[in-house]
Amino acid sequence: MTGVDVAFGGIKALTGVSLDVAPRQVLGVIGPNGAGKTTLFNVACGFVQPDAGTLHWQGRELTGLRPHQLAGLGIGRTLQGLGLFDRMSVLENVMVGADRHARSGFLSALLALPRSGTEERALRERALAVLSELGIADHAARLPTSLPYPVRKRVALARALVSEPDLLLLDEPASGLSNDEMDELGALIRGLAGRMSVMLVEHHMDLVMSVCDDIVVLDFGRVIARGGPEEVRRDPAVLAAYLGDEVGHHEDAPADGPADGPAATAGHPGHNDPVGG
Numbered sequence: 001m002t003g004v005d006v007a008f009g010g011i012k013a014l015t016g017v018s019l020d021v022a023p024r025q026v027l028g029v030i031g032p033n034g035a036g037k038t039t040l041f042n043v044a045c046g047f048v049q050p051d052a053g054t055l056h057w058q059g060r061e062l063t064g065l066r067p068h069q070l071a072g073l074g075i076g077r078t079l080q081g082l083g084l085f086d087r088m089s090v091l092e093n094v095m096v097g098a099d100r101h102a103r104s105g106f107l108s109a110l111l112a113l114p115r116s117g118t119e120e121r122a123l124r125e126r127a128l129a130v131l132s133e134l135g136i137a138d139h140a141a142r143l144p145t146s147l148p149y150p151v152r153k154r155v156a157l158a159r160a161l162v163s164e165p166d167l168l169l170l171d172e173p174a175s176g177l178s179n180d181e182m183d184e185l186g187a188l189i190r191g192l193a194g195r196m197s198v199m200l201v202e203h204h205m206d207l208v209m210s211v212c213d214d215i216v217v218l219d220f221g222r223v224i225a226r227g228g229p230e231e232v233r234r235d236p237a238v239l240a241a242y243l244g245d246e247v248g249h250h251e252d253a254p255a256d257g258p259a260d261g262p263a264a265t266a267g268h269p270g271h272n273d274p275v276g277g
């Protein structure tokens with residue numbers, strides 16, 4: 001993305017944001033609360049249309065990108081809300097992600113053209129293989145609602161992976177996970193890097209530092225740093241941005257304080273860990 005601006009009313013959520021993800025690279029996007037990470041993710045997914053700037057993917061400009069076009073472009077994503085279908089089994093949820101309609105476009109999805117038996121079997125096998133890869137094949141027949149949250153997160157990841165995307169967009173994949181689960185997630189993401197590009201929008205510094213090749217740091221909607229983990233960790237601008245975040249989230253801070261800065265815009269539990277975790 002190049003020169004992306006997004007404003008919500010008077011709030012400039014993103015200003016002149018440019019970044020790129022190289023093939024098979026894991027790019028991390030971090031920043032304190034309210035820095036613009038979710039907005040950036042939503043621009044990359046087509047949920048939010050930028051007021052200015054351009055998106056390019058594999059040499060093509062994406063004008064007016066819409067979320068339903070992603071799969072057809074070879075882009076997979078997981079969302080914070082997971083978005084699993086409660087009345088479908090884990091396996092069916094994953095198969096939906098690989099549905100050939102996803103590749104052949106919105107119209108055929110609307111028409112819900114049936115798959116042939118052979119296609120159905122191949123898809124089922126692929127979905128099962130991804131579930132195995134993520135260590136949750138035992139849960140294939142279960143309903144997502146009957147499973148613990150970390151397992152449901154893996155189901156959502158399996159669904160994004162089953163179409164073998166060239167780019168995987170992950171929005172806060174570590175939220176709600178224990179430290180051990182986060183380590184496992186880190187290993188999983190590292191394992192994907194040889195096969196696809198990953199853009200990881202994440203608040204947990206430890207995860208970002210351990211899995212990302214390159215990191216973009218946002219603050220107040222602008223890119224304030226970009227570089228490898230060590231470089232970013234030492235960057236004074238990054239330290240200052242996170243220190244402000246930490247102070248802004250002190251338990252004594254008034255709940256109804258001014259809403260004009262990153263420290264005041266949050267309200268997401270678990271999002272106040274400073275640099276270094």
Ligand SMILES: Nc1ncnc2c1ncn2[C@@H]1O[C@H](COP(=O)(O)OP(=O)(O)OP(=O)(O)O)[C@@H](O)[C@H]1O
Nearest residue numbers: 008011013032033034035036037038039265266268
């Ligand atoms: N739909 C919206 N309407 C109005 N303001 C918004 C909207 N979405 C985001 N904002 C504002 O834009 C700025 C960036 O928010 P965003 O959610 O992208 O930041 P973030 O880095 O993801 O924060 P967090 O870590 O708290 O999730 C904030 O000031 C936020 O209040």
